[in-house]
Amino acid sequence: MSFDSILIIGAGLIGSSIARAAKSKAGVFTVWVADRSADVVETVERLGFADGVAEGPAHHFAAKADLVILCVPPAKIAEVAAGILPVMKPGAVLSDVGSTKSAMIKAIRPHLRDDVSVIPGHPIAGTEFSGPEAGFAELFENRWCILTPLDDAHPDVARLSAFWQALGSNVELMDPDRHDTVLATTSHVPHLIAYTLVGTAVDMETVTGDEVVKFSASGFRDFTRIAASDPVMWRDVFLSNREATLDVVERFIEDLTALKRAIRWSDGETLLDHFAKTRDIRRRIVESGQDEPNFGRDD
Amino acid sequence: MSFDSILIIGAGLIGSSIARAAKSKAGVFTVWVADRSADVVETVERLGFADGVAEGPAHHFAAKADLVILCVPPAKIAEVAAGILPVMKPGAVLSDVGSTKSAMIKAIRPHLRDDVSVIPGHPIAGTEFSGPEAGFAELFENRWCILTPLDDAHPDVARLSAFWQALGSNVELMDPDRHDTVLATTSHVPHLIAYTLVGTAVDMETVTGDEVVKFSASGFRDFTRIAASDPVMWRDVFLSNREATLDVVERFIEDLTALKRAIRWSDGETLLDHFAKTRDIRRRIVESGQDEPNFGRDD
Incomplete structure (x- = not known):
């Protein structure tokens, strides 16, 4: 065999x-x-x-x-x-x-x-x-x-x-099409977003590079790890999975715009509803053995 | 003392x-x-x-x-x-x-x-x-x-x-204002984006929740950890740091839209230029001792 x-x-x-x-x-x-x-x-x-x-x-x-x-x-x-x-x-x-x-x-x-x-x-x-x-x-x-x-x-x-x-x-x-949509959601778009956010932070002229590095704990640091992946490979991934990537990115921008609007208008209820529902999926990932509760980190 | x-x-x-x-x-x-x-x-x-x-x-x-x-x-x-x-x-x-x-x-x-x-x-x-x-x-x-x-x-x-x-x-x-801008960049907006992306994935009707959990390695999983943070605390953070958060989110959406356009028009050069520049900041975070090269994970 x-x-x-x-x-x-x-x-x-x-x-x-x-x-x-x-x-x-x-x-x-x-x-x-x-x-x-x-x-x-x-x-x-x-x-x-x-x-x-x-x-x-x-x-x-x-x-x-x-x-x-x-x-x-x-x-x-x-x-x-x-x-x-x-x-x-x-x-x-x-x-x-x-x-x-x-x-x-x-x-x-x-x-x-x-x-x-x-x-x-x-x-x-x-x-x-x-x-x-x-x-x-x-x-x-x-x-x-x-x-x-x-x-x-x-x-x-x-x-x-x-x-x-x-x-x-x-x-x-x-099925190959389904593979491409699932991976656009769980891998390709997360990488695109990490690359984008790290680039945005680097470009912020009001925040020097040193401060981004110094205070990178608690959030940003995880993005920098993802955004350090092989640039050539990821360029090719996005270009060869164009349709599924664009579809998920568009939904993401819509959702982010809705949360941005909630912040602008002090709509705490919309924020809380959204933030509460994302906790459950983390619990299921930990339970499925895909990750440790805090993967050995303490912050 | x-x-x-x-x-x-x-x-x-x-x-x-x-x-x-x-x-x-x-x-x-x-x-x-x-x-x-x-x-x-x-x-x-x-x-x-x-x-x-x-x-x-x-x-x-x-x-x-x-x-x-x-x-x-x-x-x-x-x-x-x-x-x-x-x-x-x-x-x-x-x-x-x-x-x-x-x-x-x-x-x-x-x-x-x-x-x-x-x-x-x-x-x-x-x-x-x-x-x-x-x-x-x-x-x-x-x-x-x-x-x-x-x-x-x-x-x-x-x-x-x-x-x-x-x-x-x-x-x-x-200075308090500078603190709020630096933290909006390195912590608050990364959390908002993680909450948004995990929510977008959960809502994708073409990708069932089970598949999001199953294939969460390589990117998405790190977002779920961030998006599992205390919802009430984060609602309050965004509402009390409104201006700096909105400013950084707007720059981020501009940058993401530019990369989305590059994907749509197969502009590989723009993607590669952007992806290559984000690697340097990761190296500096690792060198500064803020994180281990791969923080004990193997994927």
Whole structure:
């Protein structure tokens, strides 16, 4: 059921974490890694978690691998998939880890083959750090991995699900459009808002940068962590999940404008009603094990 | 230099934490606590961190205390101050822990006495939990406490600064208006935005509440923690810091609208420029010791 050999294309945080975990956790015998950057290739060789490393498209590895996972930036996935699909071996599986799914599926449709299963995926895990040195084998433990298969019933879906479960993840199958809307709400728009707020604070000429840093506890600090995520990746996420992102942002601006109006007119009841209802969802997240009550912090 | 006796009015998270720390860390001999809630009074008696507990205004304690700190909700501070000032003993100090300063100072001005120093304060510390059982003596360690004295040169300012330093805080003196603008940027608006976003997500009829909880990692989860803060306190913060909050919210909406437009028109350069500049401030917060690189989390 498991994969004997895998090829990871793109050895950033996610790719290098999968490569690190594949042998010890998922019973993979051979792990190959490819990256278009010579620096990254050199780092991966030095770190020693791969059986073979190649700079560039790595067609010689792709021709042998049972599973190829594309861990390149979202904007490159369709292009790399189109290049790699023709050389993959019959019966192999092609997956990816991109944060958006519908646009990528549309782009690769013309390149599909009957004898290679394409099963797009999205592990919901990460840190604000990037690059091969930031990865670690435990990154996916107790996290969700969403798969958006083109054909739910294909036996390779169960096989890839088992791979992610072996890495410690809970696997969920989902329609690609629904995936994009859910993630716009729970991840993409929160990131956009964090980037915006941190930028607004930096630009405030009445508040110097030093004071923003000094008094960042209690609220702002959490936003800066989110806003320190990889800029190139997030640009690509927003551009490839445009419709769902814009839809959620518009609702958010409407809601913020209503609260702003309540503050202007001293409408304490509207504020209180709104603030009280958001507490419940926090309780459910803590209860579901998605977070600790105060995740080890004391402020 | 230190205070022999203190009275804490309002035994919530902040008040009960000061009461817990005063003897062991700041050389206080007698700690009195007052609260208008019979339940809270009973809890404080049971927890045993006070030498005397009173329900209501506690004028008998106020007549003896060297330092009175008002830890009641922001909207109640001016009213409680006006009631307690006439019974305080000559030479005593009155302070508070409210999150906004200008409106409160304006409201208590008519009640000032020449022989009692009023030194408004704001410890920047807290958790999303409330009530006397949530407090702990270490809450203020390595946190900032901002004092906004009416007279910077008064010797009691140094005395109160030493009290907060003994509790582990770094003390900063600031003009009240500047305090309100800095805090609107670094704390109040981040909270308003977190409340708004969590509410928007809950209302999205295309995303069920279960999915918001399930896939809350990577962004949204941090917002839910912030949005779980005490609703009554935050209503009062926004209403008492109206002008500065509205000013920052308006700039934020302008900036978000510009990024939304960039997404709509696929203007990746604008997005990337914006996202790249916010990374620097995170680095400075980590370097300043205000936060750990990843505060012990792995996603």
